[in-house]
Amino acid sequence: MEKRNGKLATCSMKSLRGFDFGTFILNSIRIFNNGWRKASHVMSDYLNRIGAGFIIDNSEFLDFDYVPDKIVGREDIQRELANKFSSIADLNSSCRAIITGPVGSGKTVLAKTFCRDLQKHLANKREIVISHVNCRNASTSTRVVQRILHEIDPGHPDRGLSMGELLLSLRKLIRRNSSHLIVVLDEVDHMLRKSGDDLLYQLLRIDEDQQGKGTLSLILISQEQVLDVLETAVISRMGKTNLLPIPPYNYEGLIKIAQQRAEMALHPGTYSKDIICLIAEKAVPSGDARLVIELIKAAAEASEFRQDAHTDRLITIKDVHSQDKILAVEMISEIETVDDLKPHAMLVLLSICRRLRKKETMTTGDVESLYEVVCEEYEQDMKSHTTIWKYLKELENRQIIVSRIDTIGDGRGRTTHLSMPHFLPTDIANRVEMLLKKRLK
Ligand SMILES: Nc1ncnc2c1ncn2[C@@H]1O[C@H](COP(=O)(O)OP(=O)(O)OP(=O)(O)O)[C@@H](O)[C@H]1O
Numbered sequence: 001m002e003k004r005n006g007k008l009a010t011c012s013m014k015s016l017r018g019f020d021f022g023t024f025i026l027n028s029i030r031i032f033n034n035g036w037r038k039a040s041h042v043m044s045d046y047l048n049r050i051g052a053g054f055i056i057d058n059s060e061f062l063d064f065d066y067v068p069d070k071i072v073g074r075e076d077i078q079r080e081l082a083n084k085f086s087s088i089a090d091l092n093s094s095c096r097a098i099i100t101g102p103v104g105s106g107k108t109v110l111a112k113t114f115c116r117d118l119q120k121h122l123a124n125k126r127e128i129v130i131s132h133v134n135c136r137n138a139s140t141s142t143r144v145v146q147r148i149l150h151e152i153d154p155g156h157p158d159r160g161l162s163m164g165e166l167l168l169s170l171r172k173l174i175r176r177n178s179s180h181l182i183v184v185l186d187e188v189d190h191m192l193r194k195s196g197d198d199l200l201y202q203l204l205r206i207d208e209d210q211q212g213k214g215t216l217s218l219i220l221i222s223q224e225q226v227l228d229v230l231e232t233a234v235i236s237r238m239g240k241t242n243l244l245p246i247p248p249y250n251y252e253g254l255i256k257i258a259q260q261r262a263e264m265a266l267h268p269g270t271y272s273k274d275i276i277c278l279i280a281e282k283a284v285p286s287g288d289a290r291l292v293i294e295l296i297k298a299a300a301e302a303s304e305f306r307q308d309a310h311t312d313r314l315i316t317i318k319d320v321h322s323q324d325k326i327l328a329v330e331m332i333s334e335i336e337t338v339d340d341l342k343p344h345a346m347l348v349l350l351s352i353c354r355r356l357r358k359k360e361t362m363t364t365g366d367v368e369s370l371y372e373v374v375c376e377e378y379e380q381d382m383k384s385h386t387t388i389w390k391y392l393k394e395l396e397n398r399q400i401i402v403s404r405i406d407t408i409g410d411g412r413g414r415t416t417h418l419s420m421p422h423f424l425p426t427d428i429a430n431r432v433e434m435l436l437k438k439r440l441k
């Protein structure tokens with residue numbers, strides 16, 4: 001307890017103003033309940049912030065494998081998938097779907113939440129057993145059937161059984177339990193490549209011995225390009241109308257996912273709506289929900305690691321960009337892209353950087369007034385409104401800035417908001433200032 005008080009006493013009053021004191025004390029207690037107190041005097045200082053929980057409340061929710069209670073922004077697609085399973089409440093019925101889409105478009109989480117919700121929904125009507133197999137880890141058809149069997153009967157022997165025997169076991173097990181099995185073959189292209197589509201055929205025919213009906217439903221998942229190349233035969237076997245292609249996430253979708261994760265994983269008040277928008281904007285070129293989660297994690301960790309008695313418990317723009325080199329390599333243009341801009345395009349860019357160092361977004365009106373100040377500083381005559389617009393377009397084409405039109409209030413006012421999701425504004429400003437020195441001599 002003394003140590004805890006000691007820790008609190010080191011915080012200045014400034015840093016405590018506006019800060020949730022209760023949370024802080026709770027966090028301190030949690031730290032010490034975790035056995036920290038005992039170990040702290042032998043630990044090195046550099047470990048102090050591990051588990052301190054200033055920004056991250058629950059890191060489990062930033063894990064890729066975590067399946068949220070509810071997925072966000074995919075209502076239409078959820079409805080479409082449910083549509084393909086509309087007859088599933090009927091005891092003799094089985095259904096099929098093929099979900100395709102690019103990396104991180106939410107295929108796996110869509111299937112997982114769907115099966116889980118369906119299981120609950122039919123609780124009093126039909127018992128549903130789910131077997132979700134990732135074929136990347138079980139890439140031959142024999143391994144896949146073994147995994148399915150294990151899910152239903154964890155003690156089922158693996159070894160020495162032929163495919164025919166394995167399938168027979170599967171049939172018996174499901175019928176004995178009088179339940180309906182939904183098999184999800186995730187990343188199915190791995191299995192198709194190694195073992196062909198024979199297993200699909202076998203699974204689709206599992207009821208053909210006339211002793212049962214509606215035993216098994218099948219959901220296949222694959223990234224679209226792969227399935228296109230591999231298997232028109234698979235699609236025709238599963239039924240063309242059962243195809244469910246899903247698009248990459250757009251800006252709005254990524255914001256919803258980022259917001260949901262941040263709310264679950266981070267302490268309230270440690271991030272702003274604008275920081276969430278900036279994170280979503282960074283992930284737009286890939287449309288990958290996983291990137292959004294990685295960016296939240298990276299930003300939260302960066303913020304957590306720089307916390308001391310004088311810092312605000314807040315994720316900053318710099319935190320968001322802290323792992324750019326590792327996370328965003330493929331989709332951003334290089335910083336050298338600014339090198340051959342015209343001097344006044346650089347002045348416009350410099351005015352943008354100066355604002356975006358502290359704020360996540362700005363309006364085009366802001367640009368004009370800040371550009372005026374920068375022109376004064378560099379003793380230059382301002383270019384016309386039209387030319388400034390032309391430069392803004394150029395900066396956007398080079399992916400240095402991104403612009404979005406927001407409708408305000410009744411939708412009549414349309415404001416253009418600019419942000420710099422792929423670069424740290426300070427880096428660009430430093431480079432431009434250096435270049436301007438030479439160009440405007
Ligand atoms: N709509 C959503 N709501 C909440 N979380 C989502 C949503 N979509 C995706 N996610 C999360 O984003 C991450 C990536 O999603 P998921 O694993 O389902 O993508 P995928 O399409 O299966 O990717 P891959 O092609 O690499 O297998 C997961 O952590 C998932 O929980």
Ligand SMILES: [Mg+2]
Nearest residue numbers: 107108109186
């Ligand atoms: Mg997946």
